[in-house]
Amino acid sequence: MDAPDPLTVNWPSFLFAFLVDSLLVWVPVASVFFLAPGHQLPLAAGTVLAAVAANWTLYAHGTTLGTYLGGFRIRTRDGQAPGRTYGLILSLFTFASVPAIAVLIAITFAPGNNNATGLFGSPASYPLFGERTRRRRFLQAADDCWERLT
Structure with missing residues (x-):
């Protein structure tokens, strides 16, 4: 008997987690500019x-804090933790959050990407996925809306 596939997260939950993690990078940096004008x-x-x-x-x-608040954890297709390489890529995406979203959209709509479905493509084409760990009441409405759109 095969084990059931884990519940994967939709893009609204991932983007929420990505935004929270980006804010954890940039809010302290912005506050340094206001609180320490001599050593900015x-x-x-x-x-x-x-x-x-x-x-x-x-x-x-x-x-991360964003994935915890989003109610999921990031896993590879093998069910393992992402590791140092994917961790570095994801942390650099939070460092450059707006260009990172542009890169995701460019990858989705690149010429020759025939399996793209929806805004960001098929979740099966990504090496990482979000595995739900708990219920997220405040994100459930966004996930339901996303399901209706795709």
Whole structure:
């Protein structure tokens, strides 16, 4: 008997987690510019590096604050934690959040990508997926709306 596939998360939940993790990088950096006017650049650079390093470690294990609030954890297709390489890529995406979303859209609509369905393509084409760990009441409406659109 085959084990049932784990419940995967929809894009609204992933984008919410991505936004929360991006805010964890950029809110402290922005506050440094207002709270420490004499030492802005060194403190901001140190804050960015510390936040990216923390996100790298958390993404490598598959659980960040954003994914916890979104009610899922990130796994590979084998069911393992993403590891250091995917963790670095995901943490750099949170560092450059707006260009990262543009890259995801460009990959989806690239010439020759015949299996793209919906806005970001088929979830089966990605090497990572979000496995639901608990119910997310405040994101359920967004997920339901996404299901109706796709």
